[in-house]
Amino acid sequence: METSKKVLWIITSLVLLFLLPYLGAIIAFNGDFPPNLFTYPAIVPQAKSHFNGYIFAIISVFFVAIALLYMYPRLFGFKRVVVYVSAKKKAPLPLWFWISLVVWCGCLILLWGKFQGIRWFLKFIDILLWWSFTLMIDGIVYARNNRRSLVTIRHRELVGVAFASILGWMFFEYFNFFVDDNWYYPQGGQLPPAEFLSYSMLASTAVFPIAFEWYSLFNTFESFKAKYSKGIKLVLPKWLKMTLLVLSFGVMFSISFFPDTLFFAVWLSPLIILAILLSEMKIWSPFTSIKDGNWSPLLLIALSWVVSGVCVECWNYFSADHVNGQIITENTLYWAYSVPYVDAYHLFEMPILGYLGYLPYGIYAGVWWITFAFLLNIPTQFSEAGHDNV
Structure with a gap:
């Protein structure tokens, strides 16, 4: 396929991803949108289907299976790989690690201390918090990988990832409208909507770089990287990929009709669509090496945001006081969740099964x-x- 055709197919797919939920909403609401449908930021939770023990149990089985896959891959057909690790030359932790550590710790102290005299600073602290955390991980990669990291040898690409991260996250904020706000920002009303959007976009520049930094760090552990490199060779037939592609577009169109039933779609459908497009265009993605039995790229990049998710959910939760069900914080970007069926057993603000969503993310x-x-x-x-080497 010519490059121009590949570009056309990708752009067409992204346009469909944007338009289909909107067109579905027009039909679902007969052209009369609820007044709060496109409110940004959403500051109050919307009513959702109550907890369902059967659905929770079914998803829990999948949750346990994923955990076992990471811990005991041989249960799933992976072969044991013996890795003879040669002594790598290590480097001392770089200056930007220590600067970032000081900034990150300082931000946490200010955020968790909830100091009233610096409210103006707390409103925008997440930008520093997220980027200092990202650069801390990069510093560890630098030390473990003989002075090679995104900052030292691929800083231009890191900047590109940061810009891509804005649009990538804004897509999710847009999809969130149509599933009745799976997440919301209780203190978002402290800023005018345009100012909140600008702040959110700046903070989102670190969302994807964090994933790439964790992925880089995982790859510095040779035995960990090799653990998933000899698995089942899986090649999806074209008819199945096309079926998944059509179904994913159909699901994105339908989310306004069944926002509770399809609330998970925002985490899966965009990924499936882009992955299949890349596959058909012979462009490498984390799925590509599965055909050779190497699941490491896929499983390690998936794990990147599970680890990140636990970290960010932790510092988000402790930036607020929780009094009689009320969230009290000066953190403008504080987020909380309102999801159907499985909203129970929280680890920080996130329902425990919600961490599964970080895998596809x-x-x-x-x-x-x-x-x-x-x-x-x-x-x-x-x-x-x-x-x-990412």
């Missing part, structure tokens, strides 16, 4: 950057030849 971060880089002809080493 980590993969989405990788797939989105590959797509973004291809469209803009940006050189990237996140490719078949160099994905393990």
Whole structure:
């Protein structure tokens, strides 16, 4: 397929991803949208279906299966891989690690201390918090990988990932409208909507870089990287990929009709669509090496946002006081969740089963950057030849 046709197919798919939920909403609401449908930021939770023990149990089985896959891959057909690790030359932690550590700790102290005299600063603290955390991880990668990290050898690509991260996250904020706000921002009303949007966009520049930094760190552990490299060889037939593609577009069209039933679609459908497009265009993605039995790129990039998710949910939760069900905080970007069927047993604000959503989101971060880089002809080493060096 010619490059121009590939670009056309990708752009067409992104336009459909944007339009289909909107067109579905027009039909679902007979053209008369609820007044709060496109309110941004959403500051109050919307009514959702109550907890369902059967659905919770079914998803819990999947949750346990995923955990077992990561801990005991041989249960799932992976072969044991013996890795002879040669002594790598290590480097001391770089200056930006220590600066970032001080900034990150300082931000946490100010955020968790809830100091009233610096309200203006707390409103915008997440930008510093997220980026200092990202650069801390990069510093560890630098030390473990003989002075090679995104900052030192791929800083231009890191900037590109940051810009791609804005649009990648804004898509999710847009999809969130149509599932009755799976997440919302209780203190979002402290800022005018345009100012909140600008702040959210700046903070989102770190969302995808965090995933790439964790992925880079995982790849510095040779035995961990090799643990998932000898699995089942899986090749999806074209008819199945086309079926999944059509179903994913159909689901995105339908989410306004069944927002509770399809609330999970925002985490899966965009990823499936982009992954299948890349596959058909012979562009490397974390799914590509599965055909050879190497699941490491897929499982490690998926894990990147599970680890990140636990971290960010932790510092988000403790930035607020929780009094009689009320959230009291000066953190403008504080977020909470309102999900159907499984809203129970929380770890911080997130329902425990909600962490499953971070698995496809980590993969989405990788797939989105590959797509973004291809469209803009940006050189990237996140490719078949160099994905393990990300």
